[in-house]
Amino acid sequence: MDLRRHSLSGLGAMVAGREISAVELVGHSLKRIEAVNGQINAFVAVDAERALGRASAIDRAVAAGQAVGPLAGVPIGVKDLEDAAGFVTSHGSAAMCDREPAVADSALVARLVAAGCVVVGKTNTPELGWVPETINPLYGATLNPWDTSRSPGGSSGGSAAAIASGMVPLATGSDGGGSIRIPASVCGLSGFKPSLGRVVSADSRPPDWPLLCTSSVMARKMADTVTALGAAVGPDPRYLDSLPMPDSSWLDALADPHVPLKVAWSPTLGYAPVDAEVRSVCEGALKVLEGLGAEIIEVETVFDEDPVASWLTLTAAYNLRTIEDRLGPGPWPGIDPALATMVEWAGTFSAVEVVRALDFCHRMNLRLVEVFHQARLLVTPTCAAIAPESGAPGMVNGVPEVDWVRFTYPFNMTRSPAASVCAGLSVERMPVGIQLVGPQHGDQVVLRAAAALEAALGIDDLPPLE
Numbered sequence: 477m478d479l480r481r482h483s484l485s486g487l488g489a490m491v492a493g494r495e496i497s498a499v500e501l502v503g504h505s506l507k508r509i510e511a512v513n514g515q516i517n518a519f520v521a522v523d524a525e526r527a528l529g530r531a532s533a534i535d536r537a538v539a540a541g542q543a544v545g546p547l548a549g550v551p552i553g554v555k556d557l558e559d560a561a562g563f564v565t566s567h568g569s570a571a572m573c574d575r576e577p578a579v580a581d582s583a584l585v586a587r588l589v590a591a592g593c594v595v596v597g598k599t600n601t602p603e604l605g606w607v608p609e610t611i612n613p614l615y616g617a618t619l620n621p622w623d624t625s626r627s628p629g630g631s632s633g634g635s636a637a638a639i640a641s642g643m644v645p646l647a648t649g650s651d652g653g654g655s656i657r658i659p660a661s662v663c664g665l666s667g668f669k670p671s672l673g674r675v676v677s678a679d680s681r682p683p684d685w686p687l688l689c690t691s692s693v694m695a696r697k698m699a700d701t702v703t704a705l706g707a708a709v710g711p712d713p714r715y716l717d718s719l720p721m722p723d724s725s726w727l728d729a730l731a732d733p734h735v736p737l738k739v740a741w742s743p744t745l746g747y748a749p750v751d752a753e754v755r756s757v758c759e760g761a762l763k764v765l766e767g768l769g770a771e772i773i774e775v776e777t778v779f780d781e782d783p784v785a786s787w788l789t790l791t792a793a794y795n796l797r798t799i800e801d802r803l804g805p806g807p808w809p810g811i812d813p814a815l816a817t818m819v820e821w822a823g824t825f826s827a828v829e830v831v832r833a834l835d836f837c838h839r840m841n842l843r844l845v846e847v848f849h850q851a852r853l854l855v856t857p858t859c860a861a862i863a864p865e866s867g868a869p870g871m872v873n874g875v876p877e878v879d880w881v882r883f884t885y886p887f888n889m890t891r892s893p894a895a896s897v898c899a900g901l902s903v904e905r906m907p908v909g910i911q912l913v914g915p916q917h918g919d920q921v922v923l924r925a926a927a928a929l930e931a932a933l934g935i936d937d938l939p940p941l942e
Contacts, residue, residue, distance in 0.1 A: 477504045479645040480938060484550055484700045487645065488592060491549035494538060498531035498549030502594050505551035509596070509643045512941060515624055518638035520556060520615045521563055522597035527551065530594045545592030547707060553599040553638045553647035557631075558582040558691070559679065560595045568603045568612040571803055571810040583676040583715075584648055584691045584708055591707035599634030599647055603812045604684075604795050608658045608881040609867070610634055613812060617866050620663060621939035622906055626863040629659035629881075635694045636663040641941050645695060646704055652689030653787060654858075654884025657896040659694075661909025662863035664898045664937065666698040666930055670705070671917050672891040673719035676712040681801075685794045686717065687834070688787075688888045698895070698927045702726045722919065729920040733927035736852035739770040743857065746777030748882035750860045751872045757908040758857045761899035764932050765855070765925075773851050779843060779886060786833040787885045792822035793830050837889040841916075844890050848915045853925055856883045858896040858909030883911055893919040895926040898935050905940075 479487075490496045506524050513519050537544050554560040557567055559578035566573040581589055589595065600610050600618045610618040610633025618634045620626040621641040628637040635647035636659030649656040651669040660667025669690050677683040677691045693704040706727055711718045741762055743755055766772050796819040799808055806823075808816050847854055861870030861880040870880025887894045892913050899910035912929070914922035 478642055479504060479508070480642045480696055482645065483697070484547060484645060484695065484703045487550050488546050488548045491534065492538060492544055498534040498594065499528055501549045502527050502531040502551050502596065505596055505644050512641050513643065515619070515941065516621055516637050516641050517616060517618045518599055518634045518641065518643060519553060519597045520600045520634070523562060524596070526562055527594050527596045534592060534594070545590065547588065547704065548592035550593050550646055551596045551644045552588060552593045553597055553635055553644045554585055554595055555632055555635050555648045555650060556598040556601050557605050557650060557684070558585065558648060560585050560598060563598050566614065568601045568605070568614060569811065570614045571808060573614055582679055583712060587676070587708050588648070588693070588704065593646065596644060599638055601631050601634055603815055604798060605631035605650065605652065605655060606791060606795060606815060606818070607631065608654060610659070611867060619866055620863050621941045622664065623863070625865055626906070627662070627866045629662040629863065631655040632694060633659045636660060636665055639694060639696055640664060640939055645700065647694050648691070649694040650689055650691050651888065652685040653791065653888050654881050656692055656694060657858050657884050657894060657909070657911060658881050660896045661858035662907060664907035664939070665694060665696050666701060666895065666897050666926060667694055668692065668698065668701050668895045668923065668926065669887070669893065670709070670919055671719065671893045673715070673717040674919060675705070675708050676710070676715050676718065683715070684798055685791060688790060698897070698923065698930050699730055702730055702923060719917070726920060726923055729923045730927050733924050733931060735765055735768045735770040735925045735928050736921065737769070737771060738773055738851040739765055740773050740775045740847050740851035740854045742775045742778050742854065745856060745883060745886065746779050747782045748860055749872050749877065750857050751862065753902055754857050754860065754862060754908055757900040757902065758910045761897070761910045761929065761933060762855065765929055768928055768932055775847060775850070778847055778854070779840060782882060783836060783840060783886050783889055784879060784882070786836040787889060789825065789829060789833040792818045793825060795819050796822040840886060841890045844892065852915070852921055854913040856911045856913070858883060858911040862902050862904070862906045862908065887913050892916065893922045895922050897926050897930050897933070899933065900935060901937065
């Protein structure tokens, strides 16, 4: 059974209808992990006994005629930045890997489990999830199933690689600067970052990167992502940024996928160099959008400058808080030296500098509102480069580019809903993503357009991984 060829709703219905047992379904996942994880290193911890026990309980409930949820028996991976009961949450850090296992699921994982999902293990992430590459000193590098010499992106690269290689059909992710959209783009998935506050991020600890990061799920196709979000979206009074339930089900948006009448296309956002092949593939997808009825309006400059300095100010401050909360004041042995340098730099900030970074986010949003007065949707490349070699910078027109992800973090700063859809494959048959960004809380606008574009493109290739 290739889990990549089945929808989440279909898998849940098969278990509920007793066409396949939850134990069999989870068993397929565990066998695939055993077969290919050694090549990919997507999972850093697996608990087969616990997973099969949970699956067996679901089968007993089905046999007794009890409700088992729409995702009954669906195996999931949990990104190693959030809690799953019985697993250590290491944050990809040798300094945190000896903590006690979590006694409860995170709010997101709890909702997915309540819908019938079965946690099989934890997926790899860079230390504290702070770079667009999934590699850390503790667990090593996760590799891209399309080409195991290349990166799967980050920081949700372990989840993306696990899905693309068929180990699980669903995994959790988080996106504070592109950490869902980047790995979705380079691993050939459809990824979606909801508006900040749509998915709960609440437990006993304050959320990490609270004004930038959105928890969510990852799957191969947009319909599967929305199916899982049906269980995850909703308010929680413990979460300060929690939004109320959407006015209508997001699944309803997928019942009528279509593109807006006007779409803004910005190939550089005004500051970002982009590889010629990436741009060419995205422009091919743009013609498909036009064929679906969208008038394309090119916007040369969305932002007057790269907002990376303000983004780094905020993320460094957040990471300093995280490390000091858990490890105390520095120096921090065992922490990635580059990360240690970053958080030490954060210790030199004044309060005014952090507030000015937030002020910069406000000004970016004002500019974005101007764009949305012209068009209902903004489209850009997701990444400036094709998936780089593992541990190396991206290549933009033959030139090494460390910041090959300049297109994603602006929309964390503006809290915008944003998706990445596979626009096509490069000459070397590596996936290339195109990014769709919507107005404040316009999640359904993005979902409808992404689903329509995904269907029209019809790309359903799988990685050449045995």
